[in-house]
Amino acid sequence: MPDLGLEVLWKGRNFVRLLGGLWTALRISLLAVSISIPLGMLLGMLMTRNNLVLVVLTRFYLEFIRVMPQMVLLFLVFFGTTRWFGWNLDGELSSVIVFSLWGTAEMGDLVRGALISIPAQQTESAAALGMTRPQILRHIVLPQTLRRLIPLSINLITRMIKTTSLVLMIGVVEMLKVSQQIIEANRMSSPNAAFGVYLTVFLLYFLACWPISLLSKTLEKRWS
Template sequence: MQILAISTIFEGNNLLRLLSGLFVTIEISVISIFIGTVLGLILGSLWTTGNHLIQPFFKLYLEIFRVVPTIPLLFLFYYIFPRNLNINLSSMQVSILVFSLWFAAEFSDIVRGAIQSISKNQRENAYTIGLSMFQTYRYVLVPQSIPNILPAFINLSTRIIKTTSILLLISVTDVITVGQQIIEANAQDTLVPLLIYALIALFYFLINFLLSQLSQRLERKFRKYE
């Protein structure tokens, strides 16, 4: 029976289907991380400009996305948008939207912390030599805060990759949904669920473990220069 179960994974194109499910997971994560990074960088920088008019809005946005768990957020966007605003989004687009906004909220806080930890002299000196505010951020503040941002950025990315596992709830065909389909197709073999879930766990583990090793290495490298 054991041999049978293991062969189910390689049977037909099961492994290929699992990998294509994994690709959907990665695709959503990468697009969300990209959009979230750009948005988070802008929001985090704007926060540190000390504009009192926009700060309450940022704070509200940040708190909502940090306090409400991702599953309710997904459902909010999945149910409320189509019904009340007449916007039809596919579940793929909804998940990218939610994850981008979530990533941007968390990332903007990281950026804010990193920029605020840079000595005030840097900003003042930049203004003194005649840089505009945009130039100050572009050439002085953001480049200097990258060593502080990068490890936290990678950690946040591993979190988003792990959180994509809940996408099966709004019926995105990610790696777990494919796994469940394979399990249902082989319902007579009781060992299949254990193997499939272990395999999916291994996929997630490999991606996240490599990323977290990378972040640890970067952290050590940057600490050396301090």
């Protein structure tokens, strides 16, 4: 049995530190998700309006954010805006900003899709039955939109968590950075640490995302 470098994890507080790193990633993504869900709903509703200026502006925002890799967005905010506007952003704040911008765009598109997927007959029939606008919204539109939306927004959380691994590149100390530190510190005593530690990081990410995506899949199947 070759040395797989797993014993490093049990030295001192290494494993707890790794989990701390995972928590940093989760904290960033949860914060960004909770900002982007309400903003995305607003964006989605704005996009279904028949206002040309609004449509062009929101479309431009959406397309730019979605076509750029998140890494580029991180660079633009972390290196770019700090230079152009002269303010000070640490890595964690920049990543929350970027992921909120990105999440808002994604969420906005989901909301728009869910809203236009409800056929016009539904609201028209409801109106013909004498329901008022708030009633139509409450009993006809919202239940259908939410059923479509909830699994997709849960899925967005897993995508967010996976993307937070990138914040390593702008100097946020998250799980990957912690594992680099652990591997460096134990270079002499366990030269194979890279295998065991990175495998653990891999599994921890999987364990963080898998239950959430299972939940999203189950809800999607049940409500479709």
